[in-house]
Amino acid sequence: MTDSIAFNGKVLCDTPLLLGEGPSYEPETDTIWWFNILGRELHELHLASGRKSVHPLPRMASVVARIDDDRQLLAMEDGLYIRERATGALSLHAALEADRPENRSNDGRVHPSGALWIGTMGKKAEPEAGAIYHVARGTVTKIFDRIGITNGICFSPDGATGYFVDTKVNRYMKVAVDPATGLPVGEPVIFADQTGTPGGVDGSVCDAEGHVWSARWGQGRVDRYDPAGRLVAHYRTPASQPSCPAFFGPGLDRLLVTTATEGMDKPGPDEGVLLDMGIAVKGRAEVAYRL
Secondary structure (H helix, E strand, O other): OOEEEOOOOEEEEOOOOOEEEEEEEEOOOOEEEEEEOOOOEEEEEEOOOOOEEEEEOOOOEEEEEEOOOOEEEEEEOOEEEEEEOOOOOEEEEEEOOOOOOOEEEEEEEEOOOOOEEEEEEEOOOOOOOEEEEEEEOOEEEEEEEEEOEEEEEEEOOOOOEEEEEEOOOOEEEEEEEOOOOOOEOOOOEEEEEOOOOOOEEEEEEEOOOOOEEEEEEOOOEEEEEOOOOOEEEEEEOOOOOEEEEEEEOOOOOEEEEEEEOOOOOOOOOOOOOEEEEEEEOOOOOOOOOOO
16 A cells, blocks of 8 residues: 655745746755746755745756756757856757757756766657657767657666656656666666556656655655555645655755646646655765766
8 A cells, every 4th residue: 555645845935837847956055956947947046045046048948967066067948058157158068859849858867977868858748759868978879769758767876777757658667777877778667657547757866775756747746666666655745736856955865846837727826836845865966967
């Protein structure tokens, strides 16, 4: 039986976003970063001070990764860009489906090797329109294709297993990965088959014990899977459309989740906000992208 745990957290940022996504916490600066994808915004929250900034973007973006103290990597509609922190200036690092303007970037995460997995999807979420790419030092390699909505990308603590899902199908997959490069070394197999269940398996993170925490879009919860793929707990959220969790805090022992108001006629006060789940976790720091 799967445990269902009531929400005991709080709102970290009460700005309602149309599509809050792609959160990450940077221990080096004590800062949470996340996106309003459809609003073309990068949001920044300094945890200790509560200082909030919003950075307008020229295109939709969905993933931010640390490079160093001066630069970040952003996954945007048509490619991967290096962002200068001081000025916000963007320079193209690698093109990504630039010949497919009907697509955009979606879910992604940096592997322990420093390589990025980045997924794409159709802007109208067309079936099988997206793919997942491995990006190492600017070299882009397609590793999976025919995916409707790329999501759930995360990695086991040892870097030997990668996870991903097509939210339109809800069949969560895992694949053996070379820990040194982040490239798949086998064929994907089912990790957790959620086909036919309500809501969508969305963004995910893997903790220090190998448990996968996954937002369940449309169902108002974050799910926790054990390393064998068993769904062991539901953690309720006051927002019905949670999109992606992230570990945060100086000890990486807290869990946040982004949410969205997309498609809602009259969103409630807790929809689209950034939530602290109010639970203790054994998290891991996000890995910097290697140039």
